[in-house]
Amino acid sequence: MNATDQLRAATDVLAREALYLDDRRWDEWIALYCEDCEFWTPSWLTEEDISADPNREISVFYFKSRGGLEDRVWRIRSGQAAALTPLPRTTHQVTGAVLEGDVTADAMIVKSAFACHVYFVRNKTQHVFFGRYEHGLVRIDGEWRIQRKKITLMNDFVPAMLDVFCV
Amino acid sequence: MRYADAARYVIDDPDKGVFRVHRDVFGDADLFDLEVRQIFEGGWVYVCMENQVPKPNDFFCTKIGRRSVIVSRDEDGVLHCFYNTCRHRGAAICHVERGNKKYHVCDYHGWAYDSSGKNFDIKDREAGGYADSFDACDHNLLPVARFDSYAGLLFVSLNPNVPSLSDYLGDAKKFLDLVMDQGRDGMELVPGRTNYTYAGNWKLQLDNSLDFYHLTSTHRSFVNIVNQREAGKSANQQVTSPNFQRRFAMPAGMFNLGNGHAVMWADQPNPETQPLWGEIEEVTSRVGEMRAKWMLRARNLTIFPNLQLADSTSLVLRTISPLAVDKTEMVMYSLAPVGEADDLRYTRIRQHEDFFNVSGLATPDDTIVYEDCQAGFVSADDDWLQCFERGITALKPGANEHASELGISPVASMVGEYAMQNEVSYHSAYQEWVRRLSGAMPQAAE
16 A cells, blocks of 8 residues: 555545544444544643643543443433533534554554534534544554544633534 | 612521522622622632642632632742732733743733732833832732632632631531541642533532432433443443442431531442542541541532532532623542552542543533523523422531531531432522622612
8 A cells, every 4th residue: 555545544534533423423433443442632731731641630531442432422322411412513624634653554643633613502502622633543354443543622611511522 | 680688589498498599699690790799809719729839939820700810939938829910001911820930021011020929120110200109109919818728728818808718618627628638648639620611600500519419310321321331331441430329328418517618418339439449548547437437428518609629429629710690610620649549540530531521421411401590590580499498307407416426516407318319508608698798789679
């Protein structure tokens, strides 16, 4: 696989993740992730510094397995959460993907920029969460899957709620 | 304003079992302005922990009502608190939450202050053609009226005519001790905090932290996720939050601690899921069995008007800032023993994120129902809320046996099964609300 094909494979994963989230195709979204994946949104410690240690510092999200995401999807589908009823609508825009670090036939790191527009239907307000993604992708049985996702959320001053599908 | 007398907004008649609050208390913008002046700018409020400014020249910047203040430790280690505004043109001189600065220099005309707030440079003063009267002026940053600490927690009063902090906190100090004595070497805020707003009145948060009754409705999804984890039906095994449903057959109660302070408590069904459990032998040997038992109980404490310490799935410290009658800003930290072992800290952090984060499984449902309340308050005009009377027949003036065990003399006590899900914990805040607003009301037609 040449460099162009590899980048195309990476951007395809990013675009599919955005599609599955916005279209609420939760099972397909979950299936993009390895079971032992890490999903991490560090918290800002000061105006300039962001957490580097999820074991000793608070994160916005930190899951060390896909189970953390599955709990969220269960909650979304349960109809039991006021914050998710009706479910906010989202549009993820993901752009500027570049490969960085070691790129092999079976593993690569792709960095990108995101903006997630969220329309909170319940109170007719909207908000844009934005920042950068870092996806660690691995190829298993010919399919690229997400082994690790780090979301650097630039605007962490949150209006009332934030969930995994809003970033 | 509907009434000229603050007492008219609260019906407090324990003999009849009645406690009602008029919905204007949550929705009237004129009352909100009075609250900011009389409560937030008129008495003691929490600002930060001493160990958030541990070193010389460390500072922490926060808001009290409308006012921005800077807590600063000077070169000699002495703590000061002053208003965040230059004496020259009035510009805010501090623009970040915390840091370390020997000098605070105003970005506008360059007036400079040291870390004790003392002005040490007025740019180009000699060429300024000032009169003697200018030289006679004090140019230092304005200090707040009162500044004191208890158990490592710093409080400020912008009003000089208040009781001592110790007297203001009263028996609430015993409950602050149950939090601040958990660590052998003291307590610290875990780095990283949650900062969020909601479109609702600040007292919605004030009450909700003491609200037993909403758990099984507002947090139904959280309770069911915990059940699934326990049953092995969730692949997420990084969190072992206690199963709140088991609390229902267990004892629970509250104390009205006076001056607006209150605490609710409940026996913890699975104390082994608490990070404190990992240190319980050391804690017990240091504080004794009675206090260790109380440390393991769930306790949600409100220090009126802006500090809440909730010790349930994890230990959380929250501050409440009123921005408008229908907008509130929250800052939330995880509080932990200094030097906590890695495995216990890991459990503490994951349980905090799981429940308390505004990106977690519980807090978003709270904030959203606060917004529902705020939207609903204006949908009826002259009406009294019916959310203060669960448990009122079990409410007794003064101490009960649990208070005696702790050595406190509360205004009122209540104990019963958790299933009663009492709402009498909120009374203290509204009794204080009446006291603080009384005498300050502008004359209004009734």
